[in-house]
Amino acid sequence: LDYFDASINRVGAYVVGIRSQQKAMLQALLEPTDSLRKFEKDNKNFERMAYLEELKSMPWSDIYNYYCLQQNVAVANDYIKEIQDYEANITSKRV
Numbered sequence: 001l002d003y004f005d006a007s008i009n010r011v012g013a014y015v016v017g018i019r020s021q022q023k024a025m026l027q028a029l030l031e032p033t034d035s036l037r038k039f040e041k042d043n044k045n046f047e048r049m050a051y052l053e054e055l056k057s058m059p060w061s062d063i064y065n066y067y068c069l070q071q072n073v074a075v076a077n078d079y080i081k082e083i084q085d086y087e088a089n090i091t092s093k094r095v
Contacts, residue, residue: 009083023060
């Protein structure tokens with residue numbers, strides 16, 4: 001889950017990787033898999049295509065943000081500032 005790049009903050013890379021994985025899992029859990037399989041089985045390709053297209057604009061990020069609020073962690077891009085503060089106040093003082 002870590003996007004290793006020695007030129008960027010390791011904590012930041014780790015957080016980006018974790019959040020990315022969480023979002024991918026959420027999108028998979030919200031996918032109407034049963035409906036898509038039924039459309040495919042019944043040869044209803046238009047309906048399947050329409051569902052897949054609609055999935056692209058579903059507000060899954062609102063659900064993820066709500067999850068973050070429940071967990072008392074930064075919502076949306078707010079984590080960037082927290083990591084910058086951590087880097088300035090903690091990691092920059094390490095020898």
